[in-house]
Amino acid sequence: MLEDIIEERRKKLSRYREAADPYPIQVKRTARIGDICARFSAFTRRKKKVWLTGRVVGIRDQGGIIFLDLEDASGTMQALLKKGETKEFVLLKETLDKGDFLEVRGEVMKTKRGEKSVAVRNARVIVKSIRPLPDSWYGLEDIETRLRKRYLDAIMNHEVLELMKKKSIFWETVRNFLKKEEFLEVETPVLESVPGGAEAEPFMTHHNALNRNFYLRISLELPLKKMLVAGFEKVFEIGRIFRNEGIDREHLQDYTQMECYWAYADYNDMMRLMEKMFKAAIRNVSGSLTTMHGGKKVNWGKRWKKVDYYGIFEKYNAIDLATASREMLEARARKLGIVFESNAGKGRLIDLIYKKTVRQNLIEPCFLVDPPVVVEPLAKRVPGKSDRVERFQIVALGTELGKGFSELNDPEDQRGRFEEQMALRAAGDKEAQMLNEDFLEALEYGMPPAAGFGLSERLFAIIMDKSMREAVFFPLMKEERQ
Numbered sequence: 099m100l101e102d103i104i105e106e107r108r109k110k111l112s113r114y115r116e117a118a119d120p121y122p123i124q125v126k127r128t129a130r131i132g133d134i135c136a137r138f139s140a141f142t143r144r145k146k147k148v149w150l151t152g153r154v155v156g157i158r159d160q161g162g163i164i165f166l167d168l169e170d171a172s173g174t175m176q177a178l179l180k181k182g183e184t185k186e187f188v189l190l191k192e193t194l195d196k197g198d199f200l201e202v203r204g205e206v207m208k209t210k211r212g213e214k215s216v217a218v219r220n221a222r223v224i225v226k227s228i229r230p231l232p233d234s235w236y237g238l239e240d241i242e243t244r245l246r247k248r249y250l251d252a253i254m255n256h257e258v259l260e261l262m263k264k265k266s267i268f269w270e271t272v273r274n275f276l277k278k279e280e281f282l283e284v285e286t287p288v289l290e291s292v293p294g295g296a297e298a299e300p301f302m303t304h305h306n307a308l309n310r311n312f313y314l315r316i317s318l319e320l321p322l323k324k325m326l327v328a329g330f331e332k333v334f335e336i337g338r339i340f341r342n343e344g345i346d347r348e349h350l351q352d353y354t355q356m357e358c359y360w361a362y363a364d365y366n367d368m369m370r371l372m373e374k375m376f377k378a379a380i381r382n383v384s385g386s387l388t389t390m391h392g393g394k395k396v397n398w399g400k401r402w403k404k405v406d407y408y409g410i411f412e413k414y415n416a417i418d419l420a421t422a423s424r425e426m427l428e429a430r431a432r433k434l435g436i437v438f439e440s441n442a443g444k445g446r447l448i449d450l451i452y453k454k455t456v457r458q459n460l461i462e463p464c465f466l467v468d469p470p471v472v473v474e475p476l477a478k479r480v481p482g483k484s485d486r487v488e489r490f491q492i493v494a495l496g497t498e499l500g501k502g503f504s505e506l507n508d509p510e511d512q513r514g515r516f517e518e519q520m521a522l523r524a525a526g527d528k529e530a531q532m533l534n535e536d537f538l539e540a541l542e543y544g545m546p547p548a549a550g551f552g553l554s555e556r557l558f559a560i561i562m563d564k565s566m567r568e569a570v571f572f573p574l575m576k577e578e579r580q
Contacts, residue, residue: 100229100230103229103230104228104229104230107195107226107227107228107229107230108228110192110193110194110195110226111193111226111228113192113193114189114193114223114226117189118189118222118223120223120224120225120226121224121225121226122222122224125151125201125224126149126151126201126203127149127150127151127201128148128149129141129148129149129150130170130171130172130173131150131152131168131169131170131172131173131174131175132170132172132173133172134148134150134175134206134214134216135173135175135214138206138214141206142206142207142208145205146205147203147204147205147219148203148204148205148206148216149201149202149203150168150170150175150177150201150202150216151170151199151200151201151202151224152168152169152170152174152175152199152200153168153169153170153197153198153199153200153253154166154167154168154169154194154195154196154197154198154199154200155167155168155169155174155196155197155231155253156196157194157195157196159191162180162181162182163178163179163180163181164178164179164187164190164191164194165177165178165179166178166179166194166200168200168202168216171259175214175215175216176209176213176214176215176216177200177202177204177215177216177218177221178204178209178215178216178217178218179191179218179221180217180218183217183218183219184218184219184220184221185219185220185221186220186221186222190221190223193223193226194223195226195227195230196230196231197227197229197230197231198223198225198226198227199223199224199225199227200221200222200223200224201221201222201224202216202218202220202221203218203219203220203221204216204217204218204219204220205217205219231250231253231254232250232253232254233254242575245567245568245573245575246575248571248572248573252571261562261564261568261569262571264383264558264562265555265558265569267382267383268379268382268383268555268557268558268561269336269354269356271378271379271382271383272336272356272375272379272553273336275374275375275378275379276334276358276375279332279371280332281332281333281334281358281360282330282332282333282334283333283334283335283336284322284325284330284333284334284335285335285337286315286318286321286322286325286335286337287315287321288314288315288337288338289303289305289312289313289314289315290312290313290314290315291310291312291313291536292313292532292533292534292535292536292537293313293314293315293316293317293532294316294317294319294320294531294532294534294537295315295316295317295318295319295320295476295531296316296317296319296341296531297529297530297531298316298317298341298342298343298529299341299342299343299528299529300313300314300315300316300340300341300342301313301314301340301342301351302314314339314340315339315340316339316340316341317339317355317357317552318335318337318339318355318357318552319357319476319550319552320534320537322334322335322357322358322359322550323359323505323537323540323545323548323550324537324540325359326359326361326545326546326548327540327541327543327544327545330361331360331361331362331546332358332359332360332361333358333359334356334357334358334359335356335357336354336355336356337354337355338352338353338354338355339352339353339354339355340352343529345567345574347565347566347567348497348556348559348565348566349566350566350567350570350573350574351574352574353554353555353556353566353570354554354555355552355553355554355555356552356553356554357550357551357552358550358551358552359505359548359549359550360548360549360550361546361547361548362546362547362548363547363548363549364488364504364547364549365467365477365488365489365490365502365503365504365549367549368490368502368549368550368551369402369404369465369490369502371551372492372500372502372551372553373402376398376463376492376499376500376557377398377399379557379561380398380561383558383561383562384561384562387399389560389561389563390563391495391560391561391563392495392563394461394495396461396462396463396494396495397462398463398494400462400463402463402464402465402492403462403464403465404464404465404467404490405460405464405465405466405467405493406467406468407419407452407466407467407468407469407470407486408420408468408469408470408486410456410460410466411448411451411452411456413456414455414456414459415430415451415455415456417430419448419470419485420485422448424444424447427444427447427448427451428447430451431447431450431451434451434454434455436450436451436454438450439526439527441522441525441526441527442527443472443518443522443527443530444470444472445470445472445473445474446522446527446529448469448470448472448473449473457493457496457497457498458496459496460493460494460496461494461495461496462494463492463493463494463499464492464493464494465490465491465492465493466490466491466492466493467488467489467490468480468483468486468487468488468489469486469487469489470485470486470487471484471485471486471487471515472518473487473489474487474489474503475506475515475516475518475519475531476503476505476506476512476515477489477503477504477505477506478503478504478505478506478507478508479511487503487504488503488504489501489502489503489504490502490503492553494560495560497556497560498556499553499556499557499560500551500552500553500554500557501551501552502549502550502551502552503549503550504547504548504549505545505547505548505549505550507541507544507545507546507547507548508541509538509541509542512537512538512541513533513538516531516532516533516534516538517533519531519532519533520532520533555569555570
């Protein structure tokens, strides 16, 4: 039983405390295990003692010799403790457990079997573990347990560590790409009096000092656009956003998003730029421009095509959005088995039908362009087509991987669209956007023509063939039942 194992380890801890401190403040390390393995001959020629630290991930006790597998973040190496040669041999034989952290001093050498090792002269426990590693008592196969205790998952499965390293490379590539294009990285507030920039239900919190309720941001958009008003021409932010909606393979409540805004550019300029950025990020993370996800192979290296929203919607639904009535859309949604609120706006119905019938068929990366204005309240209208807006979505493998548009900078048009959204909220649509007077006032001072774009870490999850929960280190989980 686990309780018995823990009790036995506590006894060993007490025994070790009698001789030394099992949680010292300072430790000594002169080399990383990975460095020794990479330059092994150089270390053996020196015949100089090294200090190593790491977690004990394997113990093979053969009486007068104890073989340990010592692991740090750079690699794993064998350590040999011999009776009569390792000063602390008896104490460690009585008290050491798999999972403990150890500091060792000794010479680098090879065993008779040719295994790279360190012959330990001195050793001490620097962290005594109370609980056994998972495979010692129940394994770590259940996905919910793995995600809830991700630190254990990482100990037992090094692929998790590599995944998170690649995620760092992903965001580093995005950041460096934009900086090279002369975008300025900025930070904007997480707390907002009026959430905006997306259609999503927000989280609410209370600010004690100001005695005011605030929302956690659902987008980075509106503050960044205010920076264009202020005179900045290229800005971006990589930050956390929060949406109080459902969990599935592609959605989380809190996640990292990048948004960038480019003055004096339009959505065609942004499409060209983002295709280059996506390809750079995918290549740096996966080492290739061909990836797999959900058993489907996709080539990101080809030139991405533009797909007309109206045309492809009609192809899969036999409905011309230029003349479609609300009744026609409701009938189509019911036929497809789509559940929708009676107060859902026309734009919401179109979006639900699109997601049910069109998106899943877009496998190769493409730009889905020019949707109805009722679907996107923050984009400029297509010249000569007042019912459509200059918006593009990057879609691949049946999912949206980013969205951008020619930004709406007409304050009167923007006010009208906000008012339409507020009417939907009044009718019960919790995801409809709120009217933001502060943003409208900023637009009235004048925002230059601009293009904007946003992407989330969903792209990283798709590249790595993981769910969103697997692609973050500490996902929010349901309360654990005892």
